[in-house]
Amino acid sequence: MDNAQHIMTLVSSITIEKPWGIDVPNYFWFTGSSAAAFIISSFAHVFGWKKYKPIAGIALLMAFVLLVAAPLNLVDDLKQPGRIMNFFSYGWENFATSPMKWGVLLLIAYPILIFFEAQALYRPYFVKIAQQSRGLTKMLNTLLAFGNMDLSEKALAKDHKKGYVLGAIGIPLALAVHGYTGYILGAVHANVMWHTPLMPIIFLASAMVSGTGLLILLIPLFQRFLSERKSVDRDMVATLARLLSWFIVADLVMRFLWLTFSLTFANGEKYALYQYFSLHFQDTLWIDYVLCLFVPMIIGFTKLRNIPIVVYFGGLVTAIGVWLFRWNTVIGGQEIPRTTPGFLHYTPHVFGQGSIVSVLSNWGVLFVLICIVLLVFPWDEEMEECYKGAENAK
Amino acid sequence: MQSSRRKFLLGSGVAVAAASAVGYKDMLGSVVTFSDKGEKAKDSIYFNSSEAEYSYLNEKFVPNDAFKVCATTCIGCTTQCGVRVKIDKKTDKVVRVLGNPYNLLSTDPWIPYNTSIKESYTLLSQAGEFETYRSNVCARGNVLFDKTYDQNRVLKPLKRVGKRGENRWKEIDIDTLIDEIVNGGDLFGEGKVKGLKEVRDTKTPINPEEPIFGPKSNGFCILGTTHDGRVKTIVHRLLKSYGSANYMGHTSICGLSMRAGEAAYLGNFKKYPHLKPDFENTEYLLSIGTPPGQAGNPFKRQGKLLARARTEKNIQYTIVSPTQGNSDTIAVGGRSHWIPIIPGTDLAFVMGLLQIIINSKTYNASYLALPSAKAMQAAKDVSWTNASHLIIQDEEGFGRILRDKKTPLVLDTQDMQLKHADDVIEAVLDYQGMVEFEGKTYKVRTSFNELKENVNELSLEEYAKECGVSVDKMQEVAKEFVSHGRKSSVDCHGGTMHTTGFYTTYAVMMLGAMVGNLNYKGGMSPGGGAYKDYKGKQYNLFGYKGKSKVHATRIDKTRMAYEKTNEYKKKVAAGKNPYPAKDTWYPFTNALESEIITNSAKGYPYKLDVLLTLNSNFMYGTSGGEGHIKELISDPKKSIPLFIAIDPFINESSRYADYIIPDSVLHETWGIVHAWAGYQTKINTLRFPVVKPRQAQFKNGDPIEVISFAIALGKKLKLPGFGEKAIKGNDGKWHAFDKVEDFYLRAFENIAMDGKPVPDASDEDIRLSGIESYVPSLKKICGKNWRKTAYVMARGGRYEDIDKSYQGEYLSHRYKKPIQIYNETVGRTKNALTGERFSGTVKFYKQRFANGETFEKAFPKEHFPLTAFSFKSNVLSTPNTASTLLKEIRYTTYVDMNPKTAVKFGLKHGDIVRISSADGSVEGYLRLRHGIHPETIGVEHGAGREGEGAIDLEINGKVTKGKISRRTGVYYNKLGLHDSSRNTALTADFVCGSNARQAIPVKVEKVT
Amino acid sequence: MSKENSRRNFLKKGLEATAFAMLATTEANAFSSQIPGRDEKDSRHIGQKGKHFVMVLDLRKCIGCQACTSVCKIENEVPEEQFRTFVTETEIGEFPDVRKAFLPQLCNHCDEPACVPVCPTGATFKREDGIVVVDNDVCWGCGYCISACPYDKRYFNKRTQTADKCNFCAQRVDKGLLPACVETCIGGARVFGDINDKNSEVYKLLHNFPSTVLKEAQGTKPQTFYIGLDSRVEELFSTTQSLDDIVKAEEGFKREWEKARGEVENHG
CATH class of the missing domain: 2.20.25.90 (ADC-like domains)
Known part of the structure; x- marks a missing residue:
């Protein structure tokens, strides 16, 4: 502080450590991206936006795998992962006040719901495969069809309705599953960066950005290399790019509201936040905002969106940018001292729990899960049928 | 999907799954087995805390x-x-x-x-x-x-392999070790080394030309540290029995300037008494460089009393120091004041204060006019001064106080007649002129007159310019100081360890004489004393048959005037100017540890043969040790042919030893100590092993440590006072001195029996104080007094009750001798290098070499723009580096600098800088703080170690790595200066010889 | 942990997991039980009824000596490089108008603690006598309480791998003694006692002198009170940087610590 009255020099102090490591931003990124993927799938399944129909299935599957992988981050961040049952056995008196408590219920309910929705979507395909095959494949697909081998119009309509209902329930649930992570941070009134009621919404907005960015990267990849199409739906890429831009707009609006209030109209605690942002001003501005938000936004809103490679770049930087935003929020928020002097520093370990390797392992798990769902679910056939349906409709 | 793609997904999926499982193995391992991480705490709520003791x-x-x-x-x-x-x-x-x-x-x-x-x-x-x-x-x-x-603790006796200082050792048997050091021989393949037996020649002069230097047995020298309750035992039972005068403690690298200055003020260079403020009741404390709570002794007590006084009582205090210490807190508002000052200029500041007080006549004139104890009693006062005594100014007898036989003569204010001081109630204070006594005319002046003239030697503005404190500020402090009268107090300590520290302290104390605060509640106290311990009612533990009365010149050239040497006499006889002597002499200093290595190297006054150190660390503690002593001590031929260290850890000094003898640590040791200062009642604190010492033992079961080693060595050398019939009871009975407890339990008994003996300890007392294991020894050694001795042991000592502290407005335990406004001993001593007389009362001097050349001239500002100082740490202390936990509380030390100065030199907080004096340099991280004078550089003392586990240690070929946490920080004393006016010597106070670690001119540069 | 123990633990936890799966469909009430120690009314969990322990830090008496910092580490065997309490030493103002300010810090044992309600396992809670404690047998190490503390006074104990903090030396207080930091406070700045007792020193101090708490706006109602606290000291983030961490990192001390820990584990 410039005011001579406030000159304080430190002679001696002790720095304390902070609890949450690299796993936590990764977790937030995963849940956020999952929620986003689910919402995009719901564009078709719930809102009936035909444009998104071909990618709704794969988006739903991505929502599923991201959310199955995500909690591993949490478990890994625990100092006592072996005591995971304590969570279920005790502490229910804090249910109302501990968003972490809600999270577990959501984390259990949400993937189950997605699974059932996906099952409803893919059941006819499972039945078809079961009918055409023998042995293990037949058994597996019969199982996935829950033994319901009925392909009648009525049955298909029932599937469709089930998908619609589950999707409709899923939207608030998806919002909640990621919104609660915003709650976890927002509820911490001790943390000047986190403590804002906007936090769940900020998280959702940025989640939409990262989730769309991820789909922009994955869907073309799947289409080009793993499906029979062997080519990328460039219109879809452009559509997603434009969607991404709107999400970025929403994200920027939320962040604008957040930062203007917390830095300008907040109480005395804003000074610590000033201090933090002045320490990180350059990297935040250029990387977080210019490179990872403004550039992709411009891509989506201009003709650049018709050049797939540019869009992929945009998708990649938004995905990374949101990851960095999660990092800056979780780790940066913890950097701000409370009654200790100086800003703390966190460097993740390479090995062990809560390390860089943990996060890589989590991505590995995601990869494995993607492999599994791609193998088990007839996503390519479904996608093709949607494309066909769309062409037929023309 | 094509099957090739399926295979790809399947294959890579399996591979990645395996990799992820490996990456997650720490977490998965616990989750799958529901097992806990970490160590289970002792208690679910109390964690790993230990159970309450009751x-x-x-x-x-x-x-x-x-x-x-x-x-x-x-x-x-x-x-x-x-x-x-x-x-x-x-x-x-x-x-x-x-x-x-x-x-x-x-x-x-x-x-x-x-x-x-x-x-x-x-x-x-x-x-x-x-x-x-x-x-x-x-x-x-x-x-x-x-x-x-600690893993670096020495548990077995060691002998060096390789050269001195390489820190490579092998374990040897204690009997072999004693045999080697007693008999000498070619111990290291470097030629013959004289053993203690050969050195112990109590007849042949060590220097045939100077019989006054004493016999050859003075070639054995012992260095201690502080009085830890074992030193006196060693001096009286080992060194005096051996026949050497050479024991030095650490005072010359600790606070000797202060001790000597106060001894001059109190007129006692034998016992070196010293004063401390009565922190509890003082109303105004002026502390020159020793902020209570940060520094000083007793550290804890001062801090506690200051905290209470400023919260619950009425104290105002001013700390004059280059750095704002921990005495201050903003929580007490205006009670606390800081006057920043450049190190080494505190004398100018205090002279300024004295000038203001004397010229404004705000001193306590009636007090200063009391010329004798009788006058004091008549005036119902509790101290008196020699302010009115007359100092002869004639060439013959210059500096002597005019006396009739032993009684000083003063001028009575009643009739201006010369009378015995005892017969005068109020003497003339300020007089210069002639007096006639027994038919002879003397040119005289009063002590006060000389003081007055000295303080007016410079103008107030000149003093202000010297110290950088404004005239207004000095006026303000002087006014405040006298306004509290006898409840004003002063203090100084290690901040005076510069080349003019002696006069600085003398001047600081002189402020007290201006208000007459000695022996007053809230004024200055000489301490409460102690019960008789070694020479007590039951035993005289220092008396034994064959104890030598050593008359010798000490290796440090203290307690001896140059004028008594043949060197002087011969020069005079030859009609030559006897000055300069070959080197300095310090007639009224009691010990100078910092001079012995250099003196022995010069062979002036003589060479040492054997050095024994008791946990001493003269290298780290001496300003300039690393730069100047290291070279001398590394080579056995240069200064010390045989060097034996008793040390539980190998420190910067014992690293150069030839042998290391293990020692007990802390709560494993025996000893009796007193409070050092700052207390009003009798106290003896004692200790005895309460946990089993970890190091190797002698055959009789005594662990190898200072006293048990002395016993073994004494027996081997067949010295008087060891073994059978070595301890004499006052009842005439003789007792053996074979084990350490033979000595200490008897000393405890003396304490218990002094004056009115203490009560008997109950069984419950013994049980609850954990001394049951001592009962058999107590019964054996103390006989019928065993329960009384146990009473003292159960309480960890003997303590007078607090209600004995004061008698009305006076202290109960008072200093009896007169305050020396003029100290005759000092006034009649000459600088052996220049022949210049020392001033008998306070006088202003600039920082200087022994021959008078000023630092100002030798180290011009343009080359050395800043002044360095070290300050006491409230956490670190030199012998405790091996405490790993302590380093957690204070990890390292920094180079402290004012931000304004940093701007000037283009430096930033956290930069690595090199500080260089003319003779040494040291690097460290720069810490900027406003609480430091801009023209200075400050370093907290106690880190940047090169011993006690900081460097690699090899024993029997096995290397223990040095620890970063012990090396880290700034080794301030590397900046120490060489005194260019002397041959091989470090800068020291020019009067008392104390090692000058403060006020070192330095420059600073960024290390790139 | 011995093999047998771990096996038993495995079975126990396994049963719990099964039980949970079975009960998942029944009412949530089945899980609302508190941690075992509280249900069993264990005195360590309940504390001393009728009392309300508080600490007063009279900064006029603090000399920043760190005696409290150091005794706490010993009394509670706080792992290396970790602290339940410490004293920040700062200088306020510009040369030569510089004043020292000390801030002894510890868990505030808030009446409305931010850490307790967020705990998903109920491992941390406030005892009836006001002491906020952590049950390290229950804590699963999620760190939410550490994040929630507005005073940065919780940390993960490196050895037990659970949330740890000052507990007013409950092990001593429950035996009628005092917290170690209070026992060793040289200046007498730390005063501890039962605020419900009108004869207690804490009651007298708080009723005779103005006092304040840290970060009152957090609404946590701290029960650690300061006398003579300068509000600027709360803005510690605006001080100059603490160099210790930088120096430790640059000198490689952190690695040395980790190595030293490894050695301890190997030999122990």
Whole structure:
């Protein structure tokens, strides 16, 4: 502080450590991206936006795998992962006040719901495969069809309705599953960066950005290399790019509201936040905002969106940018001292729990899960049928 | 999907799954087996805390049998507080240190001495009177027992392999070691080394030309550290029995300037008494460079009393120091003041104050006019001065006080007649002229007159310019100081360890004489004294048959005037100017550890043969040690042919030893100590092993340590005073001195029996103070007095009750001799290098070499723009580096600088800088703070170590790596200066020879 | 942990997991039980009824000596490089108008603690006598309480791998003694006692002198009170940087610590 009255020099102090490591931003990124993927799938399944129909299935599957992988981050961040049952056995008196408590219920309910929705979507395909095959494949697909081998119009309509209902329930649930992570941070009134009621919404907005960015990267990849199409739906890429831009707009609006209030109209605690942002001003501005938000936004809103490679770049930087935003929020928020002097520093370990390797392992798990769902679910056939349906409709 | 793609997904999926499982193995391992991470705590709620040593609930006292709690002394710093240690009986390890509520260094008010041990515990409980009797331990004392278990501790006797200082050793048997050092020989393949037996020649002069230097046995020299309760035993029982005069403690690298200046003020160069403010009751404290709570001794007590005085009483205090210390806190508002000052200029500041007080006549004139003890008594005062005594100014007898036989003569104000001081109530204070006595005319002046002239030698503006403190500020302080009269007090200590520290201290004390604060409640106190311990009612433990009366010149050239040497006499006889002498002499200094290595190297006054150090660390502690002594001590031929160190850790000094003898640590040791200063009642704090010492033992079961080694060595050398019939009881009976307890339990008995003997200890006292294991020895050694001795041991010492502190407005224990406004001894001593007379009273001098050349000239500002100083750490202390826990509380030390200065030199907070004096340099991280004078550089003392586990140590070929946490920080004393006016010597106070570590001209540069 | 123990633990936890799966469909009430120690009314969990322990830090008496910092580490065997309490030493103002300010810090044992309600396992809670404690047998190490503390006074104990903090030396207080930091406070700045007792020193101090708490706006109602606290000291983030961490990192000390820990584990 410039005011001579406030000159304080430190002679001696002790720095304390902070609890949450690299796993936590990764977790937030995963849940956020999952929620986003689910919402995009719901564009078709719930809102009936035909444009998104071909990618709704794969988006739903991505929502599923991201959310199955995500909690591993949490478990890994625990100092006592072996005591995971304590969570279920005790502490229910804090249910109302501990968003972490809600999270577990959501984390259990949400993937189950997605699974059932996906099952409803893919059941006819499972039945078809079961009918055409023998042995293990037949058994597996019969199982996935829950033994319901009925392909009648009525049955298909029932599937469709089930998908619609589950999707409709899923939207608030998806919002909640990621919104609660915003709650976890927002509820911490001790943390000047986190403590804002906007936090769940900020998280959702940025989640939409990262989730769309991820789909922009994955869907073309799947289409080009793993499906029979062997080519990328460039219109879809452009559509997603434009969607991404709107999400970025929403994200920027939320962040604008957040930062203007917390830095300008907040109480005395804003000074610590000033201090933090002045320490990180350059990297935040250029990387977080210019490179990872403004550039992709411009891509989506201009003709650049018709050049797939540019869009992929945009998708990649938004995905990374949101990851960095999660990092800056979780780790940066913890950097701000409370009654200790100086800003703390966190460097993740390479090995062990809560390390860089943990996060890589989590991505590995995601990869494995993607492999599994791609193998088990007839996503390519479904996608093709949607494309066909769309062409037929023309 | 195509099957190739399926295979790809399947294959890569399996591979990645395996990799992820490996990456997650730490987490998965626990989740799958539901197993806990980490170590299980001892208790679910209390974590790993140790159980309470007792409980006191519903007025029921229940001791915890898992522990014993013993009273002992902490020797983690020189304060030496009485503490209690909680020992886990199962492991025989200390688990916690607590204050001893009987001991005034840990407690104030302390509990009455006759309180039962049980009550002493319950008083400190929630239901007791904790707030009254809170008894505590400092940051050091609380943790440093962990050094007992440090892996760098020396547990077996060592002999060096390779060259001195390489820190390579092999373990040897203690009997072999003693045999080697006694008999000498070619011990290291470097030629013959004289053993202690050969050196012990008590007849042949060590220097045939100077018989006054004494016999060859003076070639054996012992260096100690502080008086840790074992030193006196060694001096009286070993050194004097051996026949050497050469023992030096650490005072010359600690606070000798202060001690010598106060000894001059108090007129006693034998006992070196010193004063401390009565912190409890003083109304105005002027502290020159020793902020209570940050520095000074007693550290804890001063801090406690200051905290209380500024909160509950009426104190105002001013700290004059280059750095804002921990005495201050903004929480006490305007009670605390800081005057920043450039190191080494404090004398100018104090001279300015004296000038203001004297010229404005705001001193206590009637007090200063009291010429004798009789006059003092008549005036119902409690101290007096020689301010009115007359100093002869004639060439013949210059500087002598005019006396009739032994009685000083003064001028009576009543009739201006010369009379015996005893017969005068009010003497003339300020006089210069002629007096006639017994038919002879003398040119005389009063002490006060000389003082007045000296303080007016410079103008106030000139003093202000010297010290950088404004005239207004000086006026303000002087006014405040005299306004509190006898409840004003002064203090100074290590800040005066510069080349003019002696006069600085003398001047600081002189302020006290201006208000007459000696022996007053709230004024200055000489301390409360102690019960008789070694020479007591039951035994004279220092008396034995064959103890030599050593008349010799000490290796440090102290306690001896140059004018008594043949060197001087021969020059005079030859009609030559006897000055300069070959080197300085210090007739009224008592010991100079910092001079012995250089003196022996020069062979002036003579060469040493054997050096024995007791936990001493003269290298780290001496300003300039690394730069100048290192070279001399590394080569056995240069200064010390045989160097034996008794040291539990190999430090910067013992690293150069030829042999290391292990020692007990802290709570494993024996000893008796007194409070050093700053207390008003009698106190003896004692200690005895309360945990089993870890190091190797002698055959009789005594662990190898200072005293047991002395016994073994004494027996081997067949010295008087060891073995059979070595300790004499006052009842005429003789006792053996074979084991350490033979000596110390008797000393404890002396303490117990002094004056009115203490009561008997009850069985409960003995049980609750953990001394049951001593009962058999007590019964054997102390006979019928064993329970009385146990009473003292149970309480960790003997302490006079607090109500004996004061008698009305006076202290109970007073200093009896007169204050020396003019010190005749000093006034009649000449500088051996220049022949210049020292001033008998305070006088202003600039920082200088021994021959008078000023630093200003030798180290011009344009080359050395800043002045460096070190300051006492409230956490670190030199011998405790091996405490790993202590380094957690204070990890490292920095180069402290004012931000304004940093701007000037283009430096930033956190830069690595090099500080260089003319003779040494040191690097460190720069810490910017406003609480430091812009023209200075400050370093907290105690880090940047090169011993005690900081560097690699090899024993029997096995290397223990040095620890970064011990090396880190700034080794300030590397900046130490060489005195270019002397041959091979470090800068020192030009009067008393104290090592000058403060006020070193330096420059600073960024290390790139 | 011995093999047998771990096996038993495995079975126990396994049963719990099964039980949970079975009960998942029944009412949530089945899980609202508190941790075992509280249900069993264990005195360590309940504390001393009728009392309300508080600490007063009279900064006029603090000399920044760190005796409290150091005794706490010993008394509670706080792992290396970790602290339950410490004293920040700062200088306020510009040369030569510089004043020292000390801030002894510890868990505030808030009446409305931010850490307790967020705990998903109920491992941390406030005892009836006001002491906020952590049950390290229950804590699963999620760190939410550490994040929630407005005073940065919780940390993960490196050895037990659970949330740890000052508990007013409950092990001593429950035996009628005092917290170690209070026992060793040289200046007498730390005063501890039962605020419900009108004869207690804490009651007298708080009723005779103005006092304040840290970060009152957090609404946590701290029960650690300061006398003579300068509000600027709360803005510690605006001080100059603490160099210790930088120096430790640059000198490689952190690695040395980790190595030293490894050695301890190997030999122990």
